[in-house]
Amino acid sequence: MGFLSAAILSAAALASLAAAASIPHSNVKRQVSQLRSKYDFVIVGAGTSGLTVADRLSAAFPNKTVLVIEYGDIHFAPGVFDPPTNWMEAIPNPVPSWSFFSLPNPDMGNQTAFVMAGQVVGGSSASNGQFFDRGSRFDYDAWLDVGGLEFAGKSIKWNWNGIFPYFKKSVTFTEPPPAVAQQYNYTWDVSAYGGTTPIYSTFAAFQWADQPVLKKAWKEMGINSQGECAGGDKEGICWVPASQDPLTGRRSHAGLGHHADVVPRSNYDLLVKHQVVRVAYPKGPKYGPPLVEVRSLVDNHLFNVTVKGEVVISAGAFHTPTVLQRSGIGPASFLASAGIPLVLDLPGVGSNLQDHGGPSVTWNYSQPYSFYPLPADLANNATFKSEAIAAFDDTPSHGPYTIAMGNSAIYVSLPHMTPNSQAIINRIRQIATTPGAAASYLPPDIRSSPVMVAGYIAQLLTLANAFSNPAFPSLETPWATSVAPASAVSFLLHPLSRGTVRLNLTDHVAQPVLDYRAGSNPVDIDIQLAQVRFLRRLLATPTMQGYGASEIAPGADVAADDALLAEYVRRQSILSFQHPCCTAAMLPKGRGGVVGVDLKVHGAAGLRVADLSIAPLLVGSHTSSTAYAIGEKVSF
Numbered sequence: 001m002g003f004l005s006a007a008i009l010s011a012a013a014l015a016s017l018a019a020a021a022s023i024p025h026s027n028v029k030r031q032v033s034q035l036r037s038k039y040d041f042v043i044v045g046a047g048t049s050g051l052t053v054a055d056r057l058s059a060a061f062p063n064k065t066v067l068v069i070e071y072g073d074i075h076f077a078p079g080v081f082d083p084p085t086n087w088m089e090a091i092p093n094p095v096p097s098w099s100f101f102s103l104p105n106p107d108m109g110n111q112t113a114f115v116m117a118g119q120v121v122g123g124s125s126a127s128n129g130q131f132f133d134r135g136s137r138f139d140y141d142a143w144l145d146v147g148g149l150e151f152a153g154k155s156i157k158w159n160w161n162g163i164f165p166y167f168k169k170s171v172t173f174t175e176p177p178p179a180v181a182q183q184y185n186y187t188w189d190v191s192a193y194g195g196t197t198p199i200y201s202t203f204a205a206f207q208w209a210d211q212p213v214l215k216k217a218w219k220e221m222g223i224n225s226q227g228e229c230a231g232g233d234k235e236g237i238c239w240v241p242a243s244q245d246p247l248t249g250r251r252s253h254a255g256l257g258h259h260a261d262v263v264p265r266s267n268y269d270l271l272v273k274h275q276v277v278r279v280a281y282p283k284g285p286k287y288g289p290p291l292v293e294v295r296s297l298v299d300n301h302l303f304n305v306t307v308k309g310e311v312v313i314s315a316g317a318f319h320t321p322t323v324l325q326r327s328g329i330g331p332a333s334f335l336a337s338a339g340i341p342l343v344l345d346l347p348g349v350g351s352n353l354q355d356h357g358g359p360s361v362t363w364n365y366s367q368p369y370s371f372y373p374l375p376a377d378l379a380n381n382a383t384f385k386s387e388a389i390a391a392f393d394d395t396p397s398h399g400p401y402t403i404a405m406g407n408s409a410i411y412v413s414l415p416h417m418t419p420n421s422q423a424i425i426n427r428i429r430q431i432a433t434t435p436g437a438a439a440s441y442l443p444p445d446i447r448s449s450p451v452m453v454a455g456y457i458a459q460l461l462t463l464a465n466a467f468s469n470p471a472f473p474s475l476e477t478p479w480a481t482s483v484a485p486a487s488a489v490s491f492l493l494h495p496l497s498r499g500t501v502r503l504n505l506t507d508h509v510a511q512p513v514l515d516y517r518a519g520s521n522p523v524d525i526d527i528q529l530a531q532v533r534f535l536r537r538l539l540a541t542p543t544m545q546g547y548g549a550s551e552i553a554p555g556a557d558v559a560a561d562d563a564l565l566a567e568y569v570r571r572q573s574i575l576s577f578q579h580p581c582c583t584a585a586m587l588p589k590g591r592g593g594v595v596g597v598d599l600k601v602h603g604a605a606g607l608r609v610a611d612l613s614i615a616p617l618l619v620g621s622h623t624s625s626t627a628y629a630i631g632e633k634v635s636f
């Protein structure tokens with residue numbers, strides 16, 4: 001079982017913690033001399049999952065010491081969506097982030113993926129778009145399914161029923177006031193929530209005036225509204241809450257709700273501006289917990305932290321595999337090429353990289369498209385802008401600065417999108433069952449690993465089954481406004497291509513090398529053809545025709561031709577919507593897994609991973625809610 005099988009915090013205790021909000025935490029450490037000689041638990045990375053785990057452990061075990069080690073620092077400056085900038089413009093003092101360019105993607109016109117990750121206390125929850133949806137029940141049921149008989153027999157289950165209680169627990173949802181709900185037609189169902197954790201979500205008291213336009217057009221395409229999408233069933237048109245404080249409108253993130261807003265605890269320390277280099281097993285991986293080797297980013301001083309209980313790596317999907325690889329835990333052949341002594345041969349470390357990406361359908365209008373207010377009013381109308389800033393500072397906060405990226409999206413399954421869904425599903429099954437076929441799509445350095453091939457075949461078969469389910473979304477298109485040139489972005493929710501995260505061979509503590517390999521499984525392109533063709537139907541709806549919607553891209557000629565449309569998908573896709581995952585997958589060892597259902601690293605004593613790396617398959621949603629839920633579930 002998890003750490004805390006017995007220790008349960010009462011709702012009353014949590015409520016009193018929430019009431020102590022915003023007392024600055026005293027236990028921030030900046031150098032080794034300030035640390036204790038030993039810790040019971042060390043958590044690597046003060047991110048979305050890591051701080052959730054640290055909060056739960058330090059509260060449940062008052063007599064055990066917890067140390068969190070974070071590369072970044074505390075930075076609670078205004079967020080990307082806060083005034084005084086214009087909507088979705090860069091702010092002058094942004095939260096520090098890792099940023100990467102992947103290697104070129106030969107199957108996507110040699111484009112590179114541009115990806116970021118929060119490098120700060122709070123991790124990516126402190127820098128993300130605040131779009132706070134959850135996957136569908138079938139996403140998590142697939143996590144159990146890919147684990148095969150081995151996982152089916154375990155008492156810990158990460159299927160929907162096994163993770164839903166932790167989604168509920170992870171967030172306090174605040175219902176919008178009746179007048180606001182009525183004005184925007186917000187719908188929700190409180191039974192999808194019920195937590196009292198000081199991570200907040202709500203619906204903003206604002207929408208751009210044309211938000212209902214696309215909603216009407218989607219309905220004309222036959223997409224039905226879902227009243228609540230956080231309860232497991234989300235095929236259709238959804239309202240999506242934002243992760244924000246319902247009173248102040250400000251971003252809610254792990255650095256606040258699981259750190260700054262938590263009452264100071266004498267058993268909890270946070271070391272900032274330090275990089276965890278590796279974990280070390282002086283007597284071999286069976287004799288844990290390991291030591292944690294840490295490097296100061298201020299003076300480069302290198303030291304070991306002694307651990308009595310467990311180490312939890314929560315450094316995010318790009319950095320968790322770097323810590324493991326530097327520790328000698330990873331693909332043996334890669335470690336040999338990097339000159340790192342092998343501790344455990346786990347070829348799944350840094351393999352199985354997945355992310356959301358996709359192209360857009362874009363259009364213009366020939367008829368007047370005049371609504372008030374629209375985003376341009378923030379830029380062009382000084383009165384509107386000053387009113388918007390005042391509204392944001394009001395209590396409760398309202399106005400345009402409260403909507404973050406927006407609150408609406410469609411989620412559509414393959415059978416509802418195309419009459420050709422069966423052909424696509426058959427092609428996936430054929431790849432899975434034809435000897436050598438699945439292996440040929442894996443990254444070259446793990447292609448000959450029988451366990452990686454077995455795991456990939458299991459993933460393909462699980463996804464083929466899921467794709468045939470009309471309630472399993474495979475396309476997402478979020479929107480907030482549709483001002484020309486307008487676009488409908490085609491998220492590929494369940495990519496079949498697999499990439500890698502590997503250490504830089506000449507500098508192991510530098511940024512890792514990301515090889516996205518987007519489009520390397522050609523079925524991803526087939527699915528995108530169906531998605532783009534589906535989204536183009538939007539422009540033919542009476543609502544869009546009423547505004548004289550005219551397509552800019554891909555255009556009827558391109559869309560009519562498979563080869564031309566595939567070229568459009570390859571060249572015009574954005575390769576990352578910032579949801580990397582799955583680089584230390586929870587799968588049986590015989591399926592290329594890195595951790596088991598208890599999130600313990602296979603074969604390593606006293607070592608777990610808890611962050612989005614453990615997802616075996618990317619979920620059909622933005623990923624922060626799942627990162628919180630992973631942190632919650634592993635802690636109990």
Ligand SMILES: Cc1cc2nc3c(=O)[nH]c(=O)nc-3n(C[C@H](O)[C@H](O)[C@H](O)COP(=O)(O)OP(=O)(O)OC[C@H]3O[C@@H](n4cnc5c(N)ncnc54)[C@H](O)[C@@H]3O)c2cc1C
Pocket residue numbers: 044045046047048049050069070071072116117118119120121122123124125127128129130131132133274275276277314315316317319320323405577578579580610611612613622623624625627
């Ligand atoms: C720009 C952007 C926009 C996004 N938009 C959304 C959105 O709108 N909605 C949504 O739900 N999701 C969104 N996401 C994704 C979501 O925020 C992440 O998937 C999620 O927060 C990841 O959580 P994590 O715990 O896995 O990792 P993180 O929260 O990224 O935490 C990892 C932490 O580990 C630290 N770290 C790394 N290496 C080391 C090391 N060696 N030593 C010490 N510390 C280390 C990092 O600095 C970081 O603080 C977005 C992400 C980004 C980057």
Ligand SMILES: *[C@@H]1O[C@H](CO)[C@@H](O)[C@H](O)[C@H]1NC(C)=O
Pocket residue numbers: 062063
């Ligand atoms: C913590 O330690 C104190 C003193 O050693 C002891 O009295 C107390 O019962 C312990 N509490 C828990 C929860 O173990």
Ligand SMILES: *[C@@H]1O[C@H](CO)[C@@H](O)[C@H](O)[C@H]1NC(C)=O
Pocket residue numbers: 106109110
């Ligand atoms: C991608 O780059 C490789 C190597 O430079 C080159 O051979 C190939 O033609 C390029 N492909 C495209 C589509 O530009």
Ligand SMILES: *[C@@H]1O[C@H](CO)[C@@H](O)[C@H](O)[C@H]1NC(C)=O
Pocket residue numbers: 183184185212
């Ligand atoms: C809300 O719903 C009502 C009834 O369906 C509809 O008449 C109205 O236009 C909707 N308003 C918005 C802002 O969507």
Ligand SMILES: *[C@@H]1O[C@H](CO)[C@@H](O)[C@H](O)[C@H]1NC(C)=O
Pocket residue numbers: 280281282291293302303304
């Ligand atoms: C940390 O401990 C490991 C294992 O004993 C050792 O190899 C390494 O040199 C130590 N690192 C430091 C900085 O002392």
Ligand SMILES: *[C@@H]1O[C@H](CO)[C@@H](O)[C@H](O)[C@H]1NC(C)=O
Pocket residue numbers: 364365366484485552
């Ligand atoms: C969109 O339409 C407007 C007005 O008809 C026109 O000025 C503009 O050039 C068009 N933009 C594109 C990208 O076609």
Ligand SMILES: *[C@@H]1O[C@H](CO)[C@@H](O)[C@H](O)[C@H]1NC(C)=O
Pocket residue numbers: 372381383384387
């Ligand atoms: C500018 O904003 C103000 C305040 O919201 C509004 O009353 C006014 O009509 C706007 N002006 C224009 C030209 O839209």
Ligand SMILES: *[C@@H]1O[C@H](CO)[C@@H](O)[C@H](O)[C@H]1NC(C)=O
Pocket residue numbers: 504505506507510512513
């Ligand atoms: C690896 O690191 C070196 C030194 O920092 C750098 O010059 C090089 O570009 C990096 N390689 C890759 C592939 O990122």
